[in-house]
Amino acid sequence: xxxxxxxxxxxxxxxxxxxxxxxxxxxxxxxxxxxxxxxxxxxxxxxxxxxxxxxxxxxxxxxxxxxxxxxxxxxxxxxxxxxxxxxxxxxxxxxxxxxxxxxxxxxxxxxxxxxxxxxxxxxxxxxxxxxxxxxxxxxxxxxxxxxxxxxxxxxxxxxxxxxxxxxxxxxxxxxxxxxxxxxxxxxxxxxxxxxxxxxxxxxxxxxxxxxxxxxxxxxxxxxxxxxxxxxxxxxxxxxxxxxxxxxxxxxxxxxxxxxxxxxxxxxxxxxxxxxxxxxxxxxxxxxxxxxxxxxxxxxxxxxxxxxxxxxxxxxxxxxxxxxxxxxxxxxxxxxxxxxxxxxxxxxxxxxxxx
Numbered sequence: 001x002x003x004x005x006x007x008x009x010x011x012x013x014x015x016x017x018x019x020x021x022x023x024x025x026x027x028x029x030x031x032x033x034x035x036x037x038x039x040x041x042x043x044x045x046x047x048x049x050x051x052x053x054x055x056x057x058x059x060x061x062x063x064x065x066x067x068x069x070x071x072x073x074x075x076x077x078x079x080x081x082x083x084x085x086x087x088x089x090x091x092x093x094x095x096x097x098x099x100x101x102x103x104x105x106x107x108x109x110x111x112x113x114x115x116x117x118x119x120x121x122x123x124x125x126x127x128x129x130x131x132x133x134x135x136x137x138x139x140x141x142x143x144x145x146x147x148x149x150x151x152x153x154x155x156x157x158x159x160x161x162x163x164x165x166x167x168x169x170x171x172x173x174x175x176x177x178x179x180x181x182x183x184x185x186x187x188x189x190x191x192x193x194x195x196x197x198x199x200x201x202x203x204x205x206x207x208x209x210x211x212x213x214x215x216x217x218x219x220x221x222x223x224x225x226x227x228x229x230x231x232x233x234x235x236x237x238x239x240x241x242x243x244x245x246x247x248x249x250x251x252x253x254x255x256x257x258x259x260x261x262x263x264x265x266x267x268x269x270x271x272x273x274x275x276x277x278x279x280x281x282x283x284x285x286x287x288x289x290x291x292x293x294x295x296x297x298x299x300x301x302x303x304x305x306x307x308x309x310x311x312x313x314x315x316x317x318x319x320x321x322x323x324x325x326x327x328x329x330x331x332x333x334x335x336x337x338x339x340x341x342x343x344x345x346x347x348x349x350x351x352x353x354x
Contacts (some may be wrong), residue, residue: 008150027299037302040294044309052080058324082212082277083319085224087287087311089273092228094284095267095291095300096305097240100262101168104292108283111172112179113270114279114301115186116132116149118205122186130200146271153267157260168259205332207280209319220272227265235300242298258262282337287311314339 028034056076062068097111100105127131135141156175190198204211231238240248241258248255273280291307318335322328 012306014076027297027302033296037295037297041306041309044306046315047313048316050311051313051320054192055080055316055320058320078212078214078217079209079319080316081217081221082209082215083316084312085212085220086209086273086277086280086283087308087315088224088228089269090280090284091287091291091307091311092231092304093269093273094288095303096238096262097266098229098288099242100259100266101172101301102242102244103172104289105256106172106176107281107288108266108270109177109279109281109284111175112182113149113153113267114274114281115179115182116152117274117279118186119182120145120148121204122189122201125197125201126189130197133197133204137213139216139219142213142275143219145275146268149271149274150267153271154264157263157267205278207278208334209277209315211277213276216276220276224269224272227268231232231262231265232301232304234258234262235304239298256335278335280336282333283311283315286336287314 056073057064060069060072068126095106096110097106103142121133121136124136127214156171156178188196190201190295193201198322237253237258240253241262243251245255287310288306290310295303295306297303310335314336315332318332318339322332322335
């Protein structure tokens with residue numbers, strides 16, 4: 001019996017000798033996939049550094065090393081900080097929202113977050129004129145805008161996930177309907193505005209890095225850092241939440257509590273980025289989807305950094321191109337949708353799935 005057993009059982013290294021890939025139960029099914037992820041992160045980091053250096057140095061009229069050179073670099077630094085904050089917020093919020101809702105199509109922007117921002121800005125200029133909108137730029141006004149958006153989200157989540165509905169799909173549908181209603185109300189008020197006031201409003205409600213007020217950074221940076229850190233530390237729990245309500249409950253996770261916490265943190269991130277630079281509807285969906293395709297894993301600890309790097313490279317690269325080539329830095333969302341959408345379609349056609 002022992003001889004037969006020894007003859008039929010292969011040695012431990014037979015798989016390696018035959019060249020068959022060894023499979024594991026972790027986020028990487030093969031060693032090749034682990035190497036591929038490492039190379040991917042290295043490439044994205046290199047691209048992010050390239051975008052940063054290019055933005056800091058391109059077109060700088062002062063010779064390198066002189067005091068004036070670094071003064072110009074410091075002036076350009078604020079735009080990169082805003083880009084990094086937007087990339088963090090959009091990446092973490094969209095990926096976490098997709099996990100919580102088990103839906104990779106609907107994003108927080110479609111749910112009505114950006115519609116609230118547009119409605120508030122439109123209401124201010126509709127009732128108080130362009131002078132009132134110009135005064136709606138300080139830190140108190142920023143916090144008020146953020147507070148309104150978070151309060152709307154928390155009310156919606158609490159009402160639809162705690163009451164007799166208790167259904168995430170109902171919450172998504174109600175959010176889409178409310179978002180559409182707010183957009184319609186904003187459009188109606190905009191049609192009644194003076195053309196000059198409408199131009200001022202359009203500049204505020206179009207996603208633009210130049211909208212970021214550096215005076216708000218001392219509040220935005222720590223809030224975004226803490227929220228993103230909390231979400232990242234809860235990556236393992238989000239992995240379980242992605243398995244579904246019944247499976248998560250069987251594994252000892254309070255599904256409803258985790259769901260409410262994730263959605264609250266998502267609402268804070270979306271309120272921060274939208275109130276800072278304005279609506280960027282397509283960015284979060286694009287960044288999250290490309291991150292899913294590139295990583296091809298379930299582990300949020302691996303998806304979130306890639307999504308953030310992709311967001312920074314896309315947004316920073318778009319800002320650099322529009323600012324230095326087309327002299328239209330305010331229209332970064334155009335190139336994001338053009339190039340980003342093409343890349344997204346390329347991945348979808350190659351893999352044939354989301």
